[in-house]
Amino acid sequence: MIDVLIVGGGGAGLRAAIAVAETDPSLKVAVVSKVYPMRSHTVSAEGGAAAVIGLGDTLDEHCYDTVSGGDWLCDQDAVEAFVAEAPEELIQLEHWGCPWSRESDGRVAVRPFGGMKKMRTWYAADKTGFHLLHTLFQTTLKYQDVIRYDEWYVTKLVVDDGRVHGVVAVEIRTGRIETIPARTVILATGGCGKVFPFTTNAAIKTGDGMALAYRAGAPLKDMEFVQYHPTGLPFTGILITEAARAEGGWLINKDGYRYLQDYDLGTPTPTPKLRSMELGPRDRLSQAFVHEQHKGRTVDTPYGPVVYLDLRHLGERKIDSRIPFVRELCRSYQNLDPATDLIPVRPVVHYMMGGVHTDIDGATPIAGLYAAGETACVSINGANRLGSNSLPEILVFGRRAGIAAAAFATSHREAEAAAVHSQGEDERRRLERAREGSRHGERIADLREQMQHTLEGAAGIYRTGDVLTKAVDTLADLRERAEEARVEDNSTTFNTELINLQELHTMLEVAQTIVACALNRQESRGAHQRTDYSARDDDAYLAHSLVHRAPDGTPSVGLLPVTITRWPPGERVYGRD
Amino acid sequence: MTAGDRATAYRPRRDPLWFARTRTYTLFVLRELTSVFVAWSIVFLLMLVDAVLGGSLERFADLAARPWMIAVNVVALAATVFHTITFLNLAPKATVVRLDGYRLPAWMIQGGNHSLWLAVSAVIAFFVLRGFR
Amino acid sequence: MKRTLEPYLWLLFSGGGVVAALVLPVLVLLFGVLMPLGVLDWPAAGHLQGLLGNVLVRLALLVVVVLCLFHAAHRIRHTSEELLGIARFDLVIAILCYGAAITGGIYAAVLMF
Amino acid sequence: MTDTSEAVRQAAGTRTIRVEVSRYRPGEDTEPVLQGYDVPLMTDWAVLDGLNYIKDQLDGSLSYRWSCRMGVCGSCGMTVNGEPRLTCGTFLTEYGDGPVRIEPLKGFPVIRDLVVDIDDFLGKLSSVRPWLIREGEELPLTTEYAQTPEQLEAYKQYSMCINCLLCYSACPVYVLDPDFLGPAAIALAQRYNLDSRDMGDRFDVLNLDEAVWGCTFVGECTRVCPKHVDPAEAIQRYKLTAALRSVLPWSKGSKGSKR
Ligand SMILES: Cc1cc2nc3c(=O)[nH]c(=O)nc-3n(C[C@H](O)[C@H](O)[C@H](O)COP(=O)(O)OP(=O)(O)OC[C@H]3O[C@@H](n4cnc5c(N)ncnc54)[C@H](O)[C@@H]3O)c2cc1C
Ligand code: SF4
Numbered sequence A: 001m002i003d004v005l006i007v008g009g010g011g012a013g014l015r016a017a018i019a020v021a022e023t024d025p026s027l028k029v030a031v032v033s034k035v036y037p038m039r040s041h042t043v044s045a046e047g048g049a050a051a052v053i054g055l056g057d058t059l060d061e062h063c064y065d066t067v068s069g070g071d072w073l074c075d076q077d078a079v080e081a082f083v084a085e086a087p088e089e090l091i092q093l094e095h096w097g098c099p100w101s102r103e104s105d106g107r108v109a110v111r112p113f114g115g116m117k118k119m120r121t122w123y124a125a126d127k128t129g130f131h132l133l134h135t136l137f138q139t140t141l142k143y144q145d146v147i148r149y150d151e152w153y154v155t156k157l158v159v160d161d162g163r164v165h166g167v168v169a170v171e172i173r174t175g176r177i178e179t180i181p182a183r184t185v186i187l188a189t190g191g192c193g194k195v196f197p198f199t200t201n202a203a204i205k206t207g208d209g210m211a212l213a214y215r216a217g218a219p220l221k222d223m224e225f226v227q228y229h230p231t232g233l234p235f236t237g238i239l240i241t242e243a244a245r246a247e248g249g250w251l252i253n254k255d256g257y258r259y260l261q262d263y264d265l266g267t268p269t270p271t272p273k274l275r276s277m278e279l280g281p282r283d284r285l286s287q288a289f290v291h292e293q294h295k296g297r298t299v300d301t302p303y304g305p306v307v308y309l310d311l312r313h314l315g316e317r318k319i320d321s322r323i324p325f326v327r328e329l330c331r332s333y334q335n336l337d338p339a340t341d342l343i344p345v346r347p348v349v350h351y352m353m354g355g356v357h358t359d360i361d362g363a364t365p366i367a368g369l370y371a372a373g374e375t376a377c378v379s380i381n382g383a384n385r386l387g388s389n390s391l392p393e394i395l396v397f398g399r400r401a402g403i404a405a406a407a408f409a410t411s412h413r414e415a416e417a418a419a420v421h422s423q424g425e426d427e428r429r430r431l432e433r434a435r436e437g438s439r440h441g442e443r444i445a446d447l448r449e450q451m452q453h454t455l456e457g458a459a460g461i462y463r464t465g466d467v468l469t470k471a472v473d474t475l476a477d478l479r480e481r482a483e484e485a486r487v488e489d490n491s492t493t494f495n496t497e498l499i500n501l502q503e504l505h506t507m508l509e510v511a512q513t514i515v516a517c518a519l520n521r522q523e524s525r526g527a528h529q530r531t532d533y534s535a536r537d538d539d540a541y542l543a544h545s546l547v548h549r550a551p552d553g554t555p556s557v558g559l560l561p562v563t564i565t566r567w568p569p570g571e572r573v574y575g576r577d
Numbered sequence B: 001m002t003a004g005d006r007a008t009a010y011r012p013r014r015d016p017l018w019f020a021r022t023r024t025y026t027l028f029v030l031r032e033l034t035s036v037f038v039a040w041s042i043v044f045l046l047m048l049v050d051a052v053l054g055g056s057l058e059r060f061a062d063l064a065a066r067p068w069m070i071a072v073n074v075v076a077l078a079a080t081v082f083h084t085i086t087f088l089n090l091a092p093k094a095t096v097v098r099l100d101g102y103r104l105p106a107w108m109i110q111g112g113n114h115s116l117w118l119a120v121s122a123v124i125a126f127f128v129l130r131g132f133r
Numbered sequence C: 001m002k003r004t005l006e007p008y009l010w011l012l013f014s015g016g017g018v019v020a021a022l023v024l025p026v027l028v029l030l031f032g033v034l035m036p037l038g039v040l041d042w043p044a045a046g047h048l049q050g051l052l053g054n055v056l057v058r059l060a061l062l063v064v065v066v067l068c069l070f071h072a073a074h075r076i077r078h079t080s081e082e083l084l085g086i087a088r089f090d091l092v093i094a095i096l097c098y099g100a101a102i103t104g105g106i107y108a109a110v111l112m113f
Numbered sequence D: 001m002t003d004t005s006e007a008v009r010q011a012a013g014t015r016t017i018r019v020e021v022s023r024y025r026p027g028e029d030t031e032p033v034l035q036g037y038d039v040p041l042m043t044d045w046a047v048l049d050g051l052n053y054i055k056d057q058l059d060g061s062l063s064y065r066w067s068c069r070m071g072v073c074g075s076c077g078m079t080v081n082g083e084p085r086l087t088c089g090t091f092l093t094e095y096g097d098g099p100v101r102i103e104p105l106k107g108f109p110v111i112r113d114l115v116v117d118i119d120d121f122l123g124k125l126s127s128v129r130p131w132l133i134r135e136g137e138e139l140p141l142t143t144e145y146a147q148t149p150e151q152l153e154a155y156k157q158y159s160m161c162i163n164c165l166l167c168y169s170a171c172p173v174y175v176l177d178p179d180f181l182g183p184a185a186i187a188l189a190q191r192y193n194l195d196s197r198d199m200g201d202r203f204d205v206l207n208l209d210e211a212v213w214g215c216t217f218v219g220e221c222t223r224v225c226p227k228h229v230d231p232a233e234a235i236q237r238y239k240l241t242a243a244l245r246s247v248l249p250w251s252k253g254s255k256g257s258k259r
């Protein structure tokens, strides 16, 4: 029997695993991941990780930037815990060998980032997530007792009587379906960007953990808050990190005009100014793009309208030392050189603020079930996450969840529950039936594509009641059709089609909650902008959306008050001192 | 994972002609085969030394002038030159020189090596051809 | 800890590689190509005897011979194993290759001293 | 990520390219067979987009690994026209009129179609202790170990490895002898050896016949590495370190050169 079973080998999952191993080496820890841990999507994070390390910076300022950046939808107790622990976590990573970029005297270097009033973003050139994940992964190799289930796909949480008892998972390589009993489970499965057609997210980001928890009866929170990043490469959706703007890049429209000055984001200065212009928050920058498009000031390309990111004035040296990966990506995927050419960019789905509802220790309402990382919603990101807050978040709350789960596992030493066997058998039969395949139904890819376009149309940067209402029906219909989807592969060995089908189901589940929450929130806040309710409405909606799965499988949305400690709701001000 | 699961994996057979598959593999093998001519050169040198010490230089000169001998030695020359170039070019890989924390670029080390080669060759030629007159 | 001879063999191989690189091309060029072709005249036997009469020259020559033979032995051992896929006979091949190199070295020493 | 099907719609009527994919279905095939598909030849398409098109539109039973589609997760390595490549960073147009032949990475057992077994590498990686080793008192979590940009530069390149294993596939020594520790694992050992903060010693695992001494400096690992790690250099450097340490037992080799 596993004491702490972690679903997900990304930054959050690995940090949790180490925390458990260090807390109590006698506990049995396992990490189950559908890809080898170092392939997890944390690997793609580029820009950096925020944490206060002196230089005239204070914890309060980081809190304020986070809370105002999140349009006051953050739980402030969680933000305070997060900001207080982030520096230790990043130093811990340093002690484990993370190659942070340095000042000439040997101290860790920091750079500015969007929505942050001080320079507090630590970075490892522009491959921060890559170095962070590989450092964590290589460090976990030291803990030889951590059991790894690499390339196992979790399909179900075994929950009975309000208490988690383990998971059911498929070993992708052999097709073996197994029930793994566990005293506690931590979900660290990352985000769900693949619900949308155009995203920076990897193929694996299909919202599995959110759907697993939701189906098992745990609520999801703030699912309407989907972050668009203002600078994605057209076609591929590859991210051009915010660090490019932090180092001094400009956003210009088709007339070469720095258009952000028209959207209450400050006045242009030649060098970057914190919390101003290109260093405003992502929601506001992405919204500005849509207005530019309506004014006809964007450039049309086969892959939709774009504006340009101009890095030419930074010069080759600075580009190569600070953001070499940007140059590499532009060269290999866009066939241009940012030192001499403009980079075409457009907003792209990037990050999920919402997720599994947890408290500040990662605990969900189901006993023994925890969640951390992008899949969770501890509520530090509110209505809009600030760039570089997510990497420290996965560390801080990965560790917290690990410690909390370890404590729970130590104090709850019951034997295996009967439910483990019966639920495991049911799930096995369901999966085996799915694998038998069907030559009829529609293609998985076609259904997926319809879902993605439905979401883009209804839950994009701007939303409207009618369209959302229609999307509710479309998604319900798609769910039925997905039950009949065509499966051509009935092999037991590395059957990726079977996995893709499970992922389609989880994405549809998540898509429904996004639309339901967006429809329910009749105001505009942060990343959620309703054209039919264009103002923020603190009287009615200074509250989280909490969505449960009703017995008939449809989402049912309620509200949960926001925790305010020291920063009463105010106006979000950028570019004005 | 059981042994049975592993058994289903396909294990490709060894490709006996692997070195012919890409140009770079072939170059590598050629580079390694220069060693045969290095050995030959030493044999040839020892024959020369034997002749010089035994007073039979004439006979050695006759042997060396046979067309097949010349052919072998032309190939040996090409091989040893190829060896020299590849060996001196690859030397900076093992010896990373740092000055002031920054790495000396490879071309500098390579340039130094090749200059040394020319110098040594000149000295040897000098002694063989006219030294101790 | 498992002991291995490889570091020593590799040092000899590398040293041999450097020596071979620096001295062999010019020697082969002179004695193997230019002189036999008549482009250059053979030096007088006395001149060469004079050179070899110097003990330092003989010592240097011995070092060149031994190192180059080791270099060749090392590479021939590895290349034959890779080329022919006979790494499982490594021990035998190694004994043959290095054995030949050692024999050559001893022969050279006997010859010159 | 890539919105493949929309692009396909827009390009209806454009040229196609023949893609030959190696299929191996255990139980059905005794050895891999090539299966041909016609894929739209889009200028922006990577080989991986071609595979996704096949999987999504033509044949759902094709298996391969991929995730990030931006050359950083390291999962999409395959043999493309005989060369080990990251398929997300290799473009169909490079192969003009085709055909493009896509096979699994050479040198590894094939689990299915384009998926190979890499567990062997993970074991080797663990064996070189790829983590920072410290002795004595730890600094508290309020202070970082100082490291100057030059000290960072000394190992940075070796820390860029994405574990894509193209280097193993290209190395004839590894392909002939799977016991060889191999390029990436040694480069990652050197990544820590050369880190000014590390106090560990990896001589026992690197100074072995099947570790650095197995390498005959073919240099293919470096040529195919998409991240310019230069594992060949890492290995040759450790050979020198290990050799000096063997003949001069008092020299602490790798550690000495660090500071
Ligand atoms: C391109 C890009 C750039 C970014 N840059 C930054 C940045 O500069 N700064 C910043 O702070 N944040 C950044 N972010 C956000 C940040 O990287 C992510 O939010 C964070 O890495 C998420 O980590 P995670 O551990 O929660 O999930 P992931 O790293 O996504 O890991 C998820 C894990 O769960 C496993 N898994 C999922 N489903 C299952 C299942 N059903 N069964 C078994 N295992 C499963 C996966 O295999 C994987 O191991 C960026 C994001 C992207 C996409
Ligand atoms: S060294 Fe290069 S080729 Fe080898 S695994 Fe690492 S990144 Fe890939």
Ligand code: F3S
Pocket (backbone or CB within 6 Å): D170, D171, D172, D173, D174, D182, D183, D214, D215, D216, D217, D218, D219, D220, D221, D222, D231, D232, D235
């Ligand atoms: S290709 Fe192989 S032999 Fe050595 S230099 Fe690279 S590991």
Ligand code: FES
Pocket (backbone or CB within 6 Å): D066, D067, D068, D069, D070, D071, D072, D073, D074, D075, D076, D077, D086, D087, D088, D089
């Ligand atoms: S898909 Fe991640 S490296 Fe190619």
